[in-house]
Amino acid sequence: MSVASVTAPIERMTATTDLPPRSVVLKWLFGRYARRYLRRHFHAVRVRFEDPSVLESRGPLVICVNHASWWDPMVGLVLAESRFGDRRHHAPIAAHALEAYGFLRRLGFFGVEQGTFRGAREFLRAASAVCARPDGALWLTPQGDFRDVRERPTRLREGVGHLLARLERATVLPLAIEYPFWQERTPEALVLAGAPIPVDGGSRRRPREWTALVARRLEETQDSLAELSIARRGEAFETLLGGRAGVGWIYDSWRRLVARVRGRSFHDEHGELDR
Numbered sequence: 001m002s003v004a005s006v007t008a009p010i011e012r013m014t015a016t017t018d019l020p021p022r023s024v025v026l027k028w029l030f031g032r033y034a035r036r037y038l039r040r041h042f043h044a045v046r047v048r049f050e051d052p053s054v055l056e057s058r059g060p061l062v063i064c065v066n067h068a069s070w071w072d073p074m075v076g077l078v079l080a081e082s083r084f085g086d087r088r089h090h091a092p093i094a095a096h097a098l099e100a101y102g103f104l105r106r107l108g109f110f111g112v113e114q115g116t117f118r119g120a121r122e123f124l125r126a127a128s129a130v131c132a133r134p135d136g137a138l139w140l141t142p143q144g145d146f147r148d149v150r151e152r153p154t155r156l157r158e159g160v161g162h163l164l165a166r167l168e169r170a171t172v173l174p175l176a177i178e179y180p181f182w183q184e185r186t187p188e189a190l191v192l193a194g195a196p197i198p199v200d201g202g203s204r205r206r207p208r209e210w211t212a213l214v215a216r217r218l219e220e221t222q223d224s225l226a227e228l229s230i231a232r233r234g235e236a237f238e239t240l241l242g243g244r245a246g247v248g249w250i251y252d253s254w255r256r257l258v259a260r261v262r263g264r265s266f267h268d269e270h271g272e273l274d275r
Contacts, residue, residue, distance in 0.1 A: 019090060019129055023106035030107060031081050034074045039243040043184040046237030047079060047191040048228070050221075054196045055083055060131040060138070060170040062199075064160060064214055066222055067141040068149050068177045075177060075189050076139055077107075082240055084137055090130045091139035092123055120159065127163050131170055142214065149178040149226070154219035161211030168201035174218040176225040182232050186243060190229055194221030 095111035113119035
């Protein structure tokens with residue numbers, strides 16, 4: 001079913017669309033849970049902005065993320081709270097998944113039936129409502145399903161293009177994520193925000209052109225992140241969360257004892273052994 005076929009009726013429905021009610025308390029609790037969970041499973045969560053001015057930009061924001069793994073929503077939640085905390089965040093999710101995890105509605109998720117006329121209509125209607133707010137932030141994984149971070153070319157589903165073609169004003173932020181192992185037993189969570197793409201109703205593009213542009217810019221951001229990841233340039237990122245390091249409590253206890261006997265400070269990070 002083509003998204004284009006439902007564009008016209010969406011125009012009339014956008015103004016009356018109710019976004020999912022959000023719970024401030026649940027958002028705070030789940031945010032604490034997400035941060036603790038990420039610290040347990042990652043050495044660090046790191047982020048880099050190619051253009052930090054996007055953090056101060058006004059108007060709706062459409063954040064397009066490559067879909068690397070199950071961890072993406074949690075990393076996105078921490079990034080949203082720490083760097084875009086003054087915005088109202090929403091994201092689509094498969095309708096059947098929302099039925100299974102109903103509490104996600106109170107965190108700003110809205111259900112979309114996949115592969116149907118009704119699903120396309122639901123997506124365009126809710127996404128347009130998010131982007132009608134000056135403080136709206138819409139998080140999308142336009143690849144549609146999990147894709148290896150090395151897969152090229154980066155291909156996106158057509159819904160993002162149809163949405164952008166209808167907006168009068170917004171900023172698209174390509175966001176690349178990957179989870180490499182460096183020197184510790186736990187992986188890094190690396191996030192790179194690429195150069196923003198302005199959406200201006202005065203300079204129209206067709207839906208297919210928008211989809212191709214976002215795909216190209218997201219791929220470029222993924223390539224830039226891959227270079228930083230291969231170089232293991234931790235200093236090129238800002239650390240949002242510090243997580244677990246070391247080998248294990250038995251071995252690290254021995255290392256701590258040896259360091260004390262020798263009068264040295266103890267560092268549990270394995271990378272310190274190479275210095």
